[in-house]
Amino acid sequence: MANSIRVASAPFDGQKPGTSGLRKKVREFMQPHYLENFVQAVFDTIGGGQGKRLVLGGDGRFGNRQAIQRILRMACGNGFSEVIVGQGGILSTPAASCLIRKYGTDGGLILSASHNPGGPDEDFGIKFNSANGGPAPESITAEIHRRTMSIDGYMTVDAPDIDLDEVAESLLGEMRVTVIDSVADYAALLESLFDFDAIASMLGPGRFKMRFDAMHAVTGPYARAILEERLGAPEGTVMNGEPREDFGGGHPDPNLTHAAELVELMNGDESPAFGAASDGDGDRNMVLGRGGYINPCDSLAVLTANAHLVPGYARLSGVARSMPTSRAVDRVAEHLGIPCYETPTGWKYFGNLMDDGRITLCGEESFGTGSNHVREKDGLWAVLFWLNIIAARTQPAGAILREHWQQYGRDYFTRHDYEGIDAEVATSLMDQLTTSLPTLAGRTVGDLVVETADEFAYDDPVDGSRSEGQGVRIVFEHGRRLVFRLSGTGTSGATLRLYCESYERDPTKLELDTQRVLAPLLEAAESLAGIARLTGRVAPDVIT
Numbered sequence: 283m284a285n286s287i288r289v290a291s292a293p294f295d296g297q298k299p300g301t302s303g304l305r306k307k308v309r310e311f312m313q314p315h316y317l318e319n320f321v322q323a324v325f326d327t328i329g330g331g332q333g334k335r336l337v338l339g340g341d342g343r344f345g346n347r348q349a350i351q352r353i354l355r356m357a358c359g360n361g362f363s364e365v366i367v368g369q370g371g372i373l374s375t376p377a378a379s380c381l382i383r384k385y386g387t388d389g390g391l392i393l394s395a396s397h398n399p400g401g402p403d404e405d406f407g408i409k410f411n412s413a414n415g416g417p418a419p420e421s422i423t424a425e426i427h428r429r430t431m432s433i434d435g436y437m438t439v440d441a442p443d444i445d446l447d448e449v450a451e452s453l454l455g456e457m458r459v460t461v462i463d464s465v466a467d468y469a470a471l472l473e474s475l476f477d478f479d480a481i482a483s484m485l486g487p488g489r490f491k492m493r494f495d496a497m498h499a500v501t502g503p504y505a506r507a508i509l510e511e512r513l514g515a516p517e518g519t520v521m522n523g524e525p526r527e528d529f530g531g532g533h534p535d536p537n538l539t540h541a542a543e544l545v546e547l548m549n550g551d552e553s554p555a556f557g558a559a560s561d562g563d564g565d566r567n568m569v570l571g572r573g574g575y576i577n578p579c580d581s582l583a584v585l586t587a588n589a590h591l592v593p594g595y596a597r598l599s600g601v602a603r604s605m606p607t608s609r610a611v612d613r614v615a616e617h618l619g620i621p622c623y624e625t626p627t628g629w630k631y632f633g634n635l636m637d638d639g640r641i642t643l644c645g646e647e648s649f650g651t652g653s654n655h656v657r658e659k660d661g662l663w664a665v666l667f668w669l670n671i672i673a674a675r676t677q678p679a680g681a682i683l684r685e686h687w688q689q690y691g692r693d694y695f696t697r698h699d700y701e702g703i704d705a706e707v708a709t710s711l712m713d714q715l716t717t718s719l720p721t722l723a724g725r726t727v728g729d730l731v732v733e734t735a736d737e738f739a740y741d742d743p744v745d746g747s748r749s750e751g752q753g754v755r756i757v758f759e760h761g762r763r764l765v766f767r768l769s770g771t772g773t774s775g776a777t778l779r780l781y782c783e784s785y786e787r788d789p790t791k792l793e794l795d796t797q798r799v800l801a802p803l804l805e806a807a808e809s810l811a812g813i814a815r816l817t818g819r820v821a822p823d824v825i826t
């Protein structure tokens with residue numbers, strides 16, 4: 283059985299991986315040959331599958347299981363020797379990264395559209411991660427895209443579905459399919475990094491109360507196994523812990539808008555001491571202390587400043603943040619005397635720095651924090667890092683944050699997203715802004731004077747590659763800053779992201795309302811970019 287067969291197909295437009303893989307509406311993915319063409323393009327780009335090994339799994343969204351069966355048949359048809367699949371087809375993104383590294387595979391395919399909604403009318407996605415466990419670099423994703431434009435067929439086999447629900451090894455033709463426990467290896471990795479005893483004695487029944495909102499997405503089984511089973515947090519600590527194909531109809535994005543249930547709980551009278559949430563595929567995190575949320579830029583800075591309290595992070599080689607992320611972590615790095623790198627948006631740029639031993643911790647303003655333990659951002663990892671610090675300092679999260687601001691000052695930060703705007707309008711807005719850049723320095727906008735204005739380009743210090751067009755930066759006096767860029771992860775229209783930050787040192791002004799503090803800068807953004815004038819939108823769709 284299982285002789286390779288070649289199925290003829292023709293190229294599809296638009297199979298260009300974005301910030302994080304190929305993401306499209308489910309309907310587009312369901313067209314015959316659509317998924318297969320892309321997967322074959324990946325296999326061709328890595329030099330064919332002969333004798334290679336792959337990790338495969340996804341966030342459980344609508345279409346996950348069927349896609350896994352089709353990819354298994356293709357892997358067999360392409361001569362792979364083994365595919366390691368998460369039980370039930372489930373692997374969180376950080377867990378997939380962990381498995382690629384631990385079992386030394388040639389890479390992995392992760393099926394997810396991250397925080398985008400799931401269901402027949404929503405989104406699906408697929409991403410190739412390289413042998414280091416991280417998202418494939420731009421050179422590879424560009425080659426995959428090129429390949430999709432000329433593809434005329436793919437290899438597969440005619441074989442029945444594999445049972446994904448039993449942890450077992452089986453053969454598909456000559457290819458071994460290893461269905462493994464989705465959680466165990468990942469949980470063991472986290473246990474090797476954090477002081478589980480200290481966290482467990484804090485979380486025990488009747489003590490410190492916390493809630494983790496899995497948002498009906500992939501982290502449910504991971505959080506239950508780690509927080510409730512291993513660390514002894516009472517049952518019910520994990521809320522919305524059943525993964526669902528449509529994420530319960532919600533938008534599995536851990537921010538103040540979409541994790542409203544948790545936010546309300548944290549603001550209530552009997553609020554837990556600590557709250558956290560993760561996204562569709564488990565790589566994002568949001569953390570909240572009693573009554574207040576911790577901005578991800580600040581979170582990265584606090585983790586860096588307190589890393590010496592965590593067993594796996596006694597020594598940091600350096601840190602990195604994406605360009606639009608506030609400079610809070612830069613101040614800590616300077617204090618510690620370690621380098622701080624500024625990279626374009628997207629996790630793939632951190633990988634080279636980690637592989638080269640230049641950084642230990644990194645993060646993005648978009649609720650992503652991580653370390654060199656894997657090559658993806660990691661939601662539960664960030665939550666355990668915070669719990670470890672809270673246990674070591676015996677102080678609540680809010681107090682730790684306030685002390686941090688007293689020591690380093692505070693970088694007020696916000697991001698305003700304008701979603702689903704007409705792609706042409708968005709492009710012309712960015713074009714007009716980019717054209718105006720050379721004339722901006724020295725200009726006064728409202729009460730603010732522009733110091734520098736440019737488009738961010740990144741020269742990778744490890745492989746020497748250059749990434750251009752990575753967002754417009756406008757810096758005003760006193761380090762106030764605006765950044766504009768278009769999202770690379772959306773599936774319909776365009777999303778404009780406006781990032782805004784301002785640094786405050788005055789100890790009496792560290793606990794003001796972020797949107798009020800940043801209002802003058804947001805006004806400057808409007809007069810420089812004309813968002814309302816060009817898009818007709820008077821307010822952003824999401825504010826974080």
Ligand code: G1P
Nearest residue numbers: 301302628629646648769770771
């Ligand atoms: C967004 C975030 C970015 C993150 C990516 C994948 O990308 O802004 O920081 O790495 O999702 O989670 P964007 O839509 O802005 O291109």
Ligand code: ZN
Nearest residue numbers: 396397563565
């Ligand atoms: Zn994600």
